[in-house]
C-alpha cells in the first residue's frame with residue numbers, strides 16, 4: 001500500500017505544479033508531505049501563491065484564489081490517476097470571468113478522454129456542453145428532469161496572455 | 166443585558182418569520198431558543214422549510230436554500246436593530262435567477278434608509294447600484310481602485326407570483 | 331468507457347422512477363435552487379458505493395429514502411441503477427455493458443447487485459476499481475467540497491490520494 | 496447618516512494611500528479574483544474595531560500590514576481612516592462629520608483616534624454604538640460567512656443578536 005501511495009503522491013505533486021502554473025499565470029505552488037520521515041501517516045500541505053505576490057499560506061488567499069488552489073489539487077489527482085468519469089457540483093461560482101475561462105479550458109481538456117458532468121448556474125459553463133439536463137420540481141414537490149441535446153458546444157478559445165489583467 | 170437580549174430575540178424571531186415567507190414563498194421557518202429555561206446561555210436553532218417540502222433541519226436544505234436561510238436570519242437582525250450602513254461580500258453566488266431577484270428586491274428595500282455596499286461578480290447585482298468601485302492590481306501587485314457613478318440604477322420590479330415556478 | 335444510463339426510484343426527491351441517458355463529453359445539470367441537482371449527484375455517489383451518511387447530507391443512511399412532501403406520502407425504499415458502457419473492455423468481464431445497482435429499505439440494510447445478481451459492497455468496489463471509476467471521493471466533487479479540501483487537516487487530505495492510488 | 500469617505504494606507508494589499516468617497520444608496524465593489532475587494536471590506540471592519548485576527552484572515556493582528564510583493568518592500572505600519580457623516584446628529588456630538596481612525600505598527604500595538612485625538616477602543620465602540628453602526632458582526636457580512644452562520648453551534652449564533660441588542 002505504501003509504495004502505491006508514494007508513487008501516487010509523486011505523480012500528483014508533479015501535476016499540481018503544472019496546474020498551478022496554468023491557473024495562476026506567473027504563480028507557483030507545491031504539495032508538501034508534513035512528516036516525510038513517517039510516510040505512513042504524513043499529511044499533505046497545499047502551498048500556492050498567485051503571480052506577483054509573495055504569500056504562501058492558503059489562508060491568506062482570496063475567495064477565488066482558494067477555489068483555484070483546490071481545483072489544482074483535484075485536477076492533479078484526476079490527471080495522475082485518470083478516471084473515465086468526473087462529476088462536479090457548482091465548483092466555479094467564486095471565479096471571475098478570466099479564471100472561469102481558464103477553468104473551462106481545462107474541463108474541455110478532460111472531456112477529450114473522459115465523461116464530465118457539471119452542476120452549474122453559470123451561463124458560460126453551459127455553453128461548452130453537448131447535453132443539458134434541466135432539473136425542476138413537479139407540483140407535488142418531487143424532482144423531474146428533462147434532457148436536451150445542445151447544438152455546437154463551444155470549446156473556449158485560448159484566452160492568450162493578452163487577456164490577462 | 167438579559168432584558169435587551171430577550172427583547173432583541175423576540176423582534177429578530179418575528180422578522181425572521183417574515184423574511185422566510187418572502188424568500189421561500191409557501192414556506193415557513195422560525196428561530197428557536199435551545200434552552201428557554203436558562204435564557205442567559207440558550208443558543209439559537211434556525212428552522213426553515215421551503216414551500217411544498219416537509220424538511221425542517223437546515224442540513225437537508227440545498228446549497229441555495231441554505232444561503233436564503235442564512236440571509237433571512239441576517240436580514241431579520243438588520244431589520245430588528247437597524248444600522249445606517251451594511252456591507253456584504255459575495256453573499257449571492259449560490260442563488261438561481263428567481264432567488265437572486267428576490268434578494269435584490271430586499272436589498273433595494275434596505276437601501277431606502279441605509280447605505281448598502283455589496284462585493285459581487287453577478288451582473289444583475291451591479292445593475293441596482295448607483296456607484297461602482299472597480300478594484301484591480303497595479304503592475305507591482307498592489308491594489309488600485311477606480312470609482313464610477315452609474316446611470317439609472319434599476320430597482321428590480323416585483324417578480325410577482327407569476328414568475329414563481 | 332462511460333456512464334450510459336441511470337435509473338432512480340425513491341431516492342431523496344426522486345419519488346417517481348426517473349431514467350436518464352448519458353453521453354461522453356461534457357454535460358451540464360441546471361435548474362432552480364432546491365430542485366434536485368445535488369440529489370442527482372448524491373444518487374450517483376451512492377450507487378458507486380458511498381458509505382458516509384454525512385457525505386450524503388443526512389443523519390442516517392435511511393435518510394436517502396424519499397421522505398414525502400405535503401402532497402405525497404413517504405416511500406419505503408430507494409433504488410439507483412447505473413449502466414456502465416464497457417465496449418472497450420476496461421472492466422475484465424465479457425460484457426459490453428454492466429449494471430451496478432444499490433437499494434435500501436427503511437431498516438437501513440443496503441443491497442448491492444451487479445447485472446441483477448446480489449453481491450457484496452466489496453465486489454462492487456473491486457469491479458469499479460479496475461476501471462478507475464473508483465469510489466466517489468476521487469471522481470465526484472460535491473457542492474462546497476472545494477472549501478472542505480482546503481479547511482481539512484493535512485492527514486485528511488491524504489485520503490484523496492490514497493483513494494486514487 | 497452614512498460613511499462618507501475612507502483613507503487606507505499600508506493595510507493589506509493597499510500599499511499606496513487610497514482615498515474613496517462613498518454615497519448613500521447601493522454601491523457595488525467589483526474586480527478580478529485576488530485584486531483586493533475583501534481587503535477593502537476588512538479595512539472597514541478593522542477601522543470599526545474588529546478585534547479577531549482570524550476574522551481578518553491573518554495569524555496575528557500585525558498580518559494586516561502590507562507584507563510586500565516581489566517588486567515592492569513591506570511597510571512598517573497600516574492606517575485606516577473613516578469619515579462618518581453626522582448631519583442628522585445621530586451621534587451626540589456637535590459635528591457634521593466625525594473621523595474615526597485606527598493604525599497599527601509591526602509591534603502589534605493598535606492606536607485609535609476620533610477626530611485626530613488619541614482615544615481607547617472603548618471610546619470608539621461607545622461612539623459607534625449610539626449610531627447603530629456598532630461592531631462589524633452586526634453590519635458586515637464577510638465572504639463565506641453565510642455558511643459559517645449555519646455551521647456554527649447554536650450558542651455561537653447568540654452572539655449575532657447580543658451584538659445588535
Ligand SMILES: Nc1ncnc2c1ncn2[C@@H]1O[C@H](COP(=O)(O)OP(=O)(O)OP(=O)(O)O)[C@@H](O)[C@H]1O
Pocket residue numbers: 135215218219220225226227228229230259341342343361362363364365366367368369370393394395396397398473
Ligand atoms: N429524503 C428526502 N426526501 C424528500 N426530499 C428530500 C430528501 N432529501 C432531500 N430532499 C429535498 O431535496 C431538496 C434539495 O435538493 P438539492 O440539494 O438537490 O437541490 P439543488 O438543485 O442542488 O439546489 P441548489 O442549486 O440550491 O444547490 C431539499 O429541498 C430537500 O427538501
Ligand SMILES: Nc1ncnc2c1ncn2[C@@H]1O[C@H](COP(=O)(O)OP(=O)(O)OP(=O)(O)O)[C@@H](O)[C@H]1O
Pocket residue numbers: 050053054055060061062063064065094300506507508526527528529530531532533534535558559560561562563638
Ligand atoms: N498583509 C498583506 N500584504 C500584502 N498583500 C496581502 C496581505 N494580506 C493579503 N494580501 C493579498 O491580498 C490578496 C487577497 O485579496 P482579496 O481577498 O481582497 O481578494 P478579492 O478581490 O476579494 O478576490 P475574490 O474575488 O477571489 O474574493 C491575496 O492574494 C493576498 O496575497
Ligand SMILES: [Mg+2]
Pocket residue numbers: 089227228229367368473
Ligand atoms: Mg445543489
Ligand SMILES: [Mg+2]
Pocket residue numbers: 062063064254532533534638
Ligand atoms: Mg473576496
